[in-house]
Amino acid sequence: MTNLVAPSLVALDWGTSSLRAYLLGPDGAVLDRRAGPWGIMQVQAGDFAGAFATVTAAWQARWPELPALASGMIGSAQGWVEAPYLECPAGAGELAHALVAVPGTRLLLVPGVAQWGATPNVMRGEETQIAGALALRAELHASCRIVLPGTHSKWVTVTDGRIRHFTTYMTGELFAVLRGHSILGRLAAGEGAPEAEAAAAAFARGLLAARDAPGGIAPLLFSARALVLAGALRAAESLDYLSGLLIGDELRTALAAPPETAGPLALVGDAALCDRYARAIALFGGPDPIVLGDTATSGLWRIARDAGLVAPSASCQE
Amino acid sequence: MTNLVAPSLVALDWGTSSLRAYLLGPDGAVLDRRAGPWGIMQVQAGDFAGAFATVTAAWQARWPELPALASGMIGSAQGWVEAPYLECPAGAGELAHALVAVPGTRLLLVPGVAQWGATPNVMRGEETQIAGALALRAELHASCRIVLPGTHSKWVTVTDGRIRHFTTYMTGELFAVLRGHSILGRLAAGEGAPEAEAAAAAFARGLLAARDAPGGIAPLLFSARALVLAGALRAAESLDYLSGLLIGDELRTALAAPPETAGPLALVGDAALCDRYARAIALFGGPDPIVLGDTATSGLWRIARDAGLVAPSASCQE
Structure with a gap:
């Protein structure tokens, strides 16, 4: 962990089978990282508070006021606190305005995104990866397809920086x-x-x-x-x-x-x-x-910025 | 168990997860039955001889000379003795000529059927059910499709009383x-x-x-x-x-x-x-x-008859 830069955000990619935690600097760069088998299905007796405290202990000790933002299944009905699905179309801006606080902590949760109607579909975690992809590559903003292969592969249509439609393949x-x-x-x-x-x-x-x-x-x-x-x-x-x-x-x-x-x-x-x-x-x-x-940290950073949790990055202010 | 009719055959439907045993009379009718959790994946330490002796004990004690015939995974490479696949086209006659004896017993095993070539496929147990269906319904002999739904559903084309082609759906x-x-x-x-x-x-x-x-x-x-x-x-x-x-x-x-x-x-x-x-x-x-x-006993009876293990049934002799 470098000591040269004061960190701005604890960013958590908290899924079913793993928890990955990142300490991000004022420009969103990764300063430090922790990971462990604290996926929401692994945490003993639903002790998410204990897992959060353990994985961020060293950072919290030095910077107790740091905000934290988590995406993934931690915000599901089986997670710590439920962050209800946001309906399509949704992008970083909509996500940033729908964060859900975990009482007694400085942690906020990113909601998942749902497509209701005749072909319902849901995602949780991918919306943040997508926000990260759009933050990294300007040419994706107007219109693109984003494929997120994995346990439940997603094929996502994006227009104007927002998730419009998606399909899940198991x-x-x-x-x-x-x-x-x-x-x-x-x-x-x-x-x-x-x-x-x-x-x-x-x-x-x-x-x-x-x-x-x-x-x-x-x-x-x-x-x-x-x-x-x-x-x-x-x-x-x-x-x-x-x-x-x-x-x-x-x-x-x-x-x-x-x-x-x-x-x-x-x-x-x-x-x-x-x-x-x-x-x-x-x-x-x-x-x-x-x-x-993997674009999770870019997505968490982008959403944190849109939510006013962190100041716009130095490079943007110049 | 009726005592009025002397039995002709012990017929076994011996699959992955269960063993069903039948005592068949001189016309192929079921006189008695036994079943148990002695599927080939359940039998301890591969003690198929012990399972066979247990399930047929009462019958063997009274009629020690009875022939026995088994179909299903008991004849696979993971079974008691391997009965190599017979290639399509194959019917009851071909199966009856390819029975494999289990040394030290009066038990014979029905081979499975394979379709080699560009779209290989295999069955083991279904060939006997098909022989039974054909024995029961004369109108299927010339040409039919037989569907055997299950763990591995089979769609089988039969012509002239023989399996010509088949597809497996898991x-x-x-x-x-x-x-x-x-x-x-x-x-x-x-x-x-x-x-x-x-x-x-x-x-x-x-x-x-x-x-x-x-x-x-x-x-x-x-x-x-x-x-x-x-x-x-x-x-x-x-x-x-x-x-x-x-x-x-x-x-x-x-x-x-x-x-x-x-x-x-x-x-x-x-x-x-x-x-x-x-x-x-x-x-x-x-x-x-x-x-x-379920047509397994009809199939085992038909194959036993074609193999000369049992005399043609009374009704056929009339």
Whole structure:
């Protein structure tokens, strides 16, 4: 932790399975960070106050007046205090005006965003990543598609800096439950990890199979097992093939939908996963994505600024 | 157990999670039955001999010379003795000539059936159910489609009394892993079972949503949660809706494929599940199915007869 700059904000990315905390300087730069297994499903007996105190203890001791801002499932009905969903269209400005305070602390929670109506959908955490992506790249503001791959992948249409519409794909969770609890995972369980090249080839094979299945992968899922029994796929590579099938099913459907925007496509989230999606999108002949990685701290900083929790950054004042 | 008729065969339907044993009379009728949690995944330390002895003890004591025939996963690589897959096309005659003996017993195992080539697929247990369906209903012999709903639903094309081609849908296993291990199951976990009418309506709603999603249900799966959060679906009914989505995805794909036969459609397997599929097929405007229920003992009897393990039944000799 540097001592040269006085910090401005404690920023928390607090999800289901992890808590990542950042100490941000007056320009939003990360001065220090902490992380731990205090996701909302891990915290013992719902002791969120204890987890918050533990992860920020060193910072609170030195700067007890620091404001804190958290995004993610901590604001859900299963979290610390519920921050009700904000309806689309919503951007950093709307989020900043709907923060919910945690009583007895200096912590504020960012609400999730919901799309009601005929095709309801919800997000919590992604709205902050999106605010971060827009803060980082001005060319996304007018109109873009932002893809956030993960447990529940989101395909989001943004116009005028606000979330307009989105769709959720349970791709990551489907992969996890099939790997962990279905017959498809059992085949690979005794095997070592495949070589990188073989894994990439199996992933591409799954992608292509899904791309060429216009009705969806329901009749193909079992092929992750049958191909192994037929000697046409190695057991160690079957999970990469399965990952290709599932991500391919997501891409085929999402890219086939008429885009609601002519703007660029951006990938936001875990770097390795963004890379996997970038390769897959290329194989599908999709647009070249702008790969941004994790943008949570940028989003938290942007929302904190819009809420007046921190002063506009030095660079903006110049 | 009746004492009036001397039995002819011990017939075993021995799968992953259960063992069902039947004592069959000289015309194939069930004289007695036993069942227990001795599926191949449950049997301690692979003690299949012990499970077999326990379940058939009373019968073996009285008729130690009785032949026994088993179908299902007991003949898989993870079972007692492997009965290698027989390649399509295959019917009761081919199966009867490929039985594999378990050394030291009077038990024979029915092999599974495989379809190799570009779209490999395997079944084990269903080939016997199919032999039973064909034995029960002469009009299926020339040409038909047989649907066996379940953990791994099979859609099977039969011509000339033999399995020609088949597709597997992991519908039942997908439902089980999503209910047991995903966020979709958690919503309903604290709820009681819905009323029958509400459950049927939610199931139909899922079916229709899947029917009207030509590209597959990848973008719809999360709606089993989002609709609940939006107040548009009750948590207690969300699993019936999910079941509708998954079965609907199977039906939309399977019924869209050009049928390889103009013959009737038959439903084979668990009675409640057959009923669920019959309702769903009607909603999809599919053909009126012949609902046969469980046909395992008929199949085992037919294969035993073709193998010469038992004499042709009295009714045939008349």
